[in-house]
Amino acid sequence: MLNNSQYIEKLRSSGLRPTKQRIKICEILFNSEKTFHFTINELVKRISKSTNDKISLATVYNTVHAFKNKGYLKEIPINSDQSYFDTNTSHHHHFYDETQKDLIDIDDADVEPVKINTRIPGKKIKSVEVLVKVEDDKS
Amino acid sequence: MLNNSQYIEKLRSSGLRPTKQRIKICEILFNSEKTFHFTINELVKRISKSTNDKISLATVYNTVHAFKNKGYLKEIPINSDQSYFDTNTSHHHHFYDETQKDLIDIDDADVEPVKINTRIPGKKIKSVEVLVKVEDDKS
DNA sequence: TTCTACATTATAATAGTTCTAAACTGTTGA
DNA sequence: TCAACAGTTTAGAACTATTATAATGTAGAA
Ligand SMILES: [Mn+2]
Ligand SMILES: [Mn+2]
Ligand SMILES: [Zn+2]
Ligand SMILES: [Zn+2]
Secondary structure, three states: OOOHHHHHHHHHHOOOOOOHHHHHHHHHHHOOOOOOEEOHHHHHHHHHHHOOOOOOHHHHHHHHHHHHHHOOOEEEOOOOOOOEEEOOOOOOEEEEEOOOOEEEEEOHHHEOOOOEOOOOOOEEEEEEEEEEEEEEOOO | OOOHHHHHHHHHHOOOOOOHHHHHHHHHHHOOOOOOEEOHHHHHHHHHHHOOOOOOHHHHHHHHHHHHHHOOOEEEOOOOOOOEEEOOOOOOEEEEEOOOOEEEEEOHHHEOOOOEOOOOOOEEEEEEEEEEEEEEOOO
16 A cells, blocks of 8 residues: 555654654555454564564554554454454444454444434543444354 | 342252352342443452452352353443443443443433344344443533 | 654563362252 | 262462563654
């Protein structure tokens, strides 16, 4: 999608120094045609496959959190022993296959607008997300 | 709501032996008028306040998982450093106040039916849950 | 080039949860 | 009635994702 100098721009304009670690992680996260979901562990594996210069685990955590704070990643709320992140930052929803521990996007267009007919005084809505848990259909 | 002999029945009919630990936890979870959300930590605190016979942490975990498996509790999918459980097992949704780490029920009637216009072949839907994240409205 | 704030790193610490294996108990049926 | 056994409890260890620490390195400004 983007080349390194574009990631450097993106980082710089976010107030993040374009270090070689962050650029490498940008390549892995944002170069692919399709968006995807990942855990820190999976990301660490991808990194070690695609480079010889290792990036420390702490830096991977730091970077993912920095990117999440900047809005370049979303964290997906599911009960799991580890956090799931999403390179798709547009408004959308998820299937979660608990058997295979697999997250699948549901396009926003495939969900009728969710209307909540109640509010909490003094609070404003940050996000509305639908999680559809699925399991094998043995019928 | 129920008295001890009714919890004993409930447990027995679920294939769970009615031990004094489980009965005590039933009282704490299911005796109150209103349903509520809790973490294991909060439950442990409630237990130690309401009895002199301490229940081991392992038993609290075991019991909560057993009750969840029997459908007497639900686990709520949110990103948190700990699991949230719900004594309200009916179909409903949640606000999550990230500032106060507070979960609030949204009655199913207050949400227009969520229509998902896509499926995953070979999988059937187990649950459809809406999570509305809110924050302080400073405007 | 020098300076400094920001970033990386190895490693330790933390904390929620699960595991282990020994002791205990509810239930069954002889 | 009570022995036998499967199910349960328990203290503590182990596990594991995540965060903290603090020393070292580096990007960018001047
Ligand atoms: Mn968990
Ligand atoms: Mn988390
Ligand atoms: Zn997604
Ligand atoms: Zn609830």
